[in-house]
Amino acid sequence: MTTIQSAAAPPISTNASHVVIGDEISSHRKRPIDEFTESATKRMKPDFSHQMYSRLIRSALDSLDQGDFSAIDTLTSQVNMNPAKSDSLSIGSITVILRLLNQEISRLDNRATTPLIQALLNYNWLGHLENPAFVKSYSTFLTVLVSGIPKWFNEVVSKLVSGFTSKTDTELYQLHKTLKYLIQISPTSFNLLPLILRDKFPNKAAPMDDMVNYTKNLLALLSYCDDLRYxxxxxxxxxxxxxxxxLQNQIDDVDDDDLDAALNDDEESNARATDNDISAMSDISTVVASDAINDICDAEEVASDMDNDEDDDDSLMDDEENYNAEIHSISDLSAKLDSIMKLIFEKTESSFTPEGLESGNGVKLFSTLTSIFKLYVLPTHYTRCVQYLMFHMVQQQPDLTDSFLVVLLDVVFNATEIIANRIKAMQYVSSFMARAKGLSKEQLLSVMKYLMAWCNEYVTEREKEVGDGNGGMDRFKMLYCVLQGLMYIFCFRYKDLKKEDNDEEWELRLDKFFNKMIVSKFNPLKYCNESVVLIFARIVQNVDMCYCFSIIEKNKRERLNGVRNASANSDSSENRFESKQEFLDLEAYFPFDPLMLKNSKKIVNTNYIEWQSSDDSEDSE
Structure with missing residues (x-):
C-alpha cells in the first residue's frame, strides 16, 4: 500500500519551503529512504516526532495546489482503515491530523478533500473517551469545520444527533457539549436543525429504548437552546x-380480554397466549386425525379430505398468527407511547411548580404546549392518550387550569372556527370538567354558568326556527353539543352542584335550566348521545330534579314511526325522518375516558375522577 509519507516524499525533497525536513532526512543518510517511509505506515512510535508527521501532512496539503491528490487519498485510506489492523493509524496520529487540519481548515474547502473529511466524520470518536486530548481535538475539529466551511453543518450535526438514541451519559455529555457550541457559532442552525432532528427521530417500528432516549435528548437540547422549544x-x-x-386503529380489531393482556404485557398473559397457541394446534391435529380414521376405508376420500383439512388448517394457523401479531403490535405500541409520556411527565414536573412558573420557564412551556395542542391534538380524530399530557399538566396550578379552559372555550364559541373543531373543543371542555379532580368548585360553576347562559340565549333566539322547513336539525348541532356536555358534567359532578348551605337547592338553578332545555322544541334528549341521555335521565330522577323517561319513550315512538314513514315515502325528502345519526359520529367522543397506559395512568390518576354509578344495581360501565 502506498503511504501518505511516500506519496508526499517527492514534494518534500524538491520543495524549498521544506528544507528543514530535507535536512532531517539527510541526517539519516545511513538509513535507506524506503525504510524511513515504510516506518511511517505503521503506528506512530515514540521516536517518530509529531512535528515531522505534521510536516508530512502539510506537504500532502501543499501537493493539492499542484494537482497531486495521491497523498491526501492515501491519508484518507489510512483514516478509513479498521483500527484493529496493525498498520492502522494510532489515536496519537489521528490527534496530530486533527490538530493540523484545525489550523488549515480553509484548505479543506476542496472537492479532493471531501473523502478525507467524510472519513474523519465517520470515525468513532466517542469510543476513545479515555483520551481527553483526542476527544478535545476531535470536538474542536467539528466546530472549526462548520465555522470555516458552513456547508458541512448538516453532516456534522447529523452525526451528533444520531447518537441521541443509544449513547451512554458520558458520551452524551460530549455530544451535547459539542452541539451546543455548534449552535452558538452557526447562525443558520435554527433553520436547519429542526429538519435534522425530525429526520433522525426513530420511526414507530424502532426499538422502544431508541425512541425514549431520543426524546430524552431532545429535551436535554432544550436546556441550552430554548429557541428551538416550539x-x-x-x-x-x-x-x-x-x-x-x-394504536387505536389496531385496538378496534382485538377482543377485550386480549387487549387487557396486551396493554399490561405481563408474563402470565404471555404464558396464556402461548398455551392458546398450543391448544389451537392440538385441536387442529385432533381434527385431522379424526377425519383420517373415519374415512380410512376409502383411500381417495382420505387423500382428498386430508388435502382440504390441510388447507383449512393453514388458513386457521395464518389467522391465528396474524391475530397474535396484532396483539404483539398493540403491546409494543402502547409500551412506547407509555414510556415517552411517562418521561415527559417526569421531565416537565418542575416547570409547573410555583417556582417554575415564577421563573418563566413553566409559562413558556405551557404556552408552547397549548398552541401545539390546538394545532395538532384537537383536530386529530379520536386520540385516546396524547391529550393526557395537557390534562395532567394544567391541573398542577389553578391558573393553568383557568387558562386551558379559556383556550378551549374560545374555540367553542369562535364563529370563524370550523364546526368540527368547535365540537371537539366542547367535548374536551365537558370531559375535562367531568374528570379533573383538581378543578375547584368555583371553576366548575364559573364555566357551567357561562355555558348555560349561552344555551339560554341560543334557545330564546332560535327556537322559532325548529320545524320552519329551512333545514334539518343539524343546523343546531352546536347547541346539542353544549347541552350534551352539560349533561355529561352533571352526571359526574352532581354531588358538587348542590348548594352548601341548603342541599335541597341546586347551584345556578340547574333544575330550572335542565327542565327548560328538555321541554324546548330542540328536544335534546332525542339528538344527544344515547348513553349520556340515559345515564343523565336516571340520575336526575334519583335526585328528584326532573323526569326524562316519558320524553325518551315518546322520542322512541316517533323514531319508529319516522322510520316507517321514511320507508313508505323513500322518494319524498319532505317526509324523511330526522335521524339521530346525524350527530353521533362527532358527539360520541369523550377525550378523557380512562387512560389505557399502565405507567402513565398511575401518574394521571392522582388528579383523575373515576366513574361511580349512582345505582349499585346498574353496571358502572
Missing part, C-alpha cells in the same frame, strides 16, 4: 399522535 415539542407531540392513532 419545533422540538411539535416534533415530540406529532410522534406521540402517530403512535396513538396507530
Amino acid at each position: 419545533p422540538i415539542w411539535s416534533l415530540i407531540v406529532e410522534k406521540l399522535i402517530n403512535l396513538d392513532v396507530e
